[in-house]
Amino acid sequence: MVQMLKTLSFKLIIALSVSGLISSGCASWNSSDSGHRDVASTRKASSGNSDELPFRTICPPGPFDGKLIIHQLYVGQGDSAIIRTPSGTIVLIDGGESPNYEKVIKPTLQNCYKTEKIDYIVLSHPHSDHFGGLLALTKDNTFTVRKFITGTTNMEKGETGSEFHQLITNAEKLTGAGAGTIGHGKSGGGVTLGNKDIVDSKVVFNVIVSNGAVLNSGPVPAAYESADVVRDDNSVSVGMLISFGKFKFFTGGDITGENTATGASHPNIESSVAKQVGQVDVYKASHHGSDTSNNQDILNALRPTNVIVSVGAGGKNTGTFHLPRKGAIERMNTLSSVENIFMLSAGASEDISADEMNSYRKVKNLGPEENGAVGSDAVVVVDEGGRSYEIYGADRANHPISVFKSK
Numbered sequence: 001m002v003q004m005l006k007t008l009s010f011k012l013i014i015a016l017s018v019s020g021l022i023s024s025g026c027a028s029w030n031s032s033d034s035g036h037r038d039v040a041s042t043r044k045a046s047s048g049n050s051d052e053l054p055f056r057t058i059c060p061p062g063p064f065d066g067k068l069i070i071h072q073l074y075v076g077q078g079d080s081a082i083i084r085t086p087s088g089t090i091v092l093i094d095g096g097e098s099p100n101y102e103k104v105i106k107p108t109l110q111n112c113y114k115t116e117k118i119d120y121i122v123l124s125h126p127h128s129d130h131f132g133g134l135l136a137l138t139k140d141n142t143f144t145v146r147k148f149i150t151g152t153t154n155m156e157k158g159e160t161g162s163e164f165h166q167l168i169t170n171a172e173k174l175t176g177a178g179a180g181t182i183g184h185g186k187s188g189g190g191v192t193l194g195n196k197d198i199v200d201s202k203v204v205f206n207v208i209v210s211n212g213a214v215l216n217s218g219p220v221p222a223a224y225e226s227a228d229v230v231r232d233d234n235s236v237s238v239g240m241l242i243s244f245g246k247f248k249f250f251t252g253g254d255i256t257g258e259n260t261a262t263g264a265s266h267p268n269i270e271s272s273v274a275k276q277v278g279q280v281d282v283y284k285a286s287h288h289g290s291d292t293s294n295n296q297d298i299l300n301a302l303r304p305t306n307v308i309v310s311v312g313a314g315g316k317n318t319g320t321f322h323l324p325r326k327g328a329i330e331r332m333n334t335l336s337s338v339e340n341i342f343m344l345s346a347g348a349s350e351d352i353s354a355d356e357m358n359s360y361r362k363v364k365n366l367g368p369e370e371n372g373a374v375g376s377d378a379v380v381v382v383d384e385g386g387r388s389y390e391i392y393g394a395d396r397a398n399h400p401i402s403v404f405k406s407k
């Protein structure tokens with residue numbers, strides 16, 4: 001009954017937001033945001049043609065210059081984010097599965113950010129729900145790419161990775177880096193730990209972890225079975241602390257955090273990472289909210305105000321990967337710093353029913369409904385100087401609305 005009431009009250013809030021939109025052109029979906037926002041003109045001002053964006057994809061309000069935009073794209077079961085810095089540098093982190101290139105990444109870069117130039121692509125690790133869209137991008141002639149960054153070309157035993165290696169070959173050609181130069185190297189792999197590989201005048205991209213090696217503490221032995229074989233592809237993910245003024249964001253691909261000493265198979269990289277990071281404003285939950293990631297050490301270190309969980313609804317999400325998982329959602333929901341856990345899709349999974357998900361007070365499912373599931377992008381817009389930030393999601397009518405505003 002309590003769960004039902006919470007579900008109903010959440011739906012009521014959505015209904016009120018949508019009716020507010022229709023009746024007054026204003027909507028606020030945020031208890032801490034007392035101001036009203038003209039969504040219609042926001043859409044118009046943002047790009048002029050946001051309506052050309054795919055369903056569930058939104059464009060944040062412009063102009064963008066002077067602001068840091070972190071645009072976590074809705075790519076179903078997968079991960080992809082566009083980052084636009086205050087001076088216009090474009091960084092694409094991961095690309096979801098292959099169809100997301102044509103469906104989501106290409107139209108968002110062209111129609112929302114008005115660009116066919118990508119300064120940096122960062123591939124967190126060699127799994128298709130992260131690199132598929134990037135492989136499609138490198139086969140297309142639309143975008144120029146200055147630099148492609150990934151930690152390693154080593155993979156799990158038994159993993160052939162032919163598509164992944166095709167991507168690396170394509171990226172070496174596309175960027176002019178030269179054959180055999182991407183993803184190779186020692187500590188950190190093809191990525192230099194620290195603030196080295198992505199250079200921007202206003203935003204600091206600090207690589208904390210790559211290829212199983214952590215900044216200031218070196219390789220985590222459990223990450224590798226042998227010199228050329230990783231124990232778990234997820235554990236070699238590239239993780240970055242992105243700072244703009246006092247604003248901080250952590251994104252770590254599918255980095256893992258189990259204790260291998262107890263026989264677990266997902267090496268604990270997170271507890272080493274935890275020692276190198278402090279509090280952040282926004283955290284992209286690692287590994288789509290998996291229970292073998294998002295361990296208590298890293299959550300205690302990051303103490304985020306807002307969490308974004310990139311998951312799909314149904315299909316591979318519930319049938320194959322079973323993400324997100326109850327343990328991780330519960331850890332984040334009980335962390336006192338957390339105000340919101342934004343789900344890019346209503347991520348009911350194997351061990352969390354839809355009603356149970358709604359019972360978590362901080363969980364907010366974004367987006368319009370389609371085939372019984374909701375979903376949308378989540379876009380963090382950080383003001384000039386990094387003093388304040390706002391998060392946008394889509395409401396049930398697929399209009400961008402403010403879902404969080406910092407004080």
Ligand SMILES: [Zn+2]
Pocket residue numbers: 078079127129130254287288
């Ligand atoms: Zn993944």
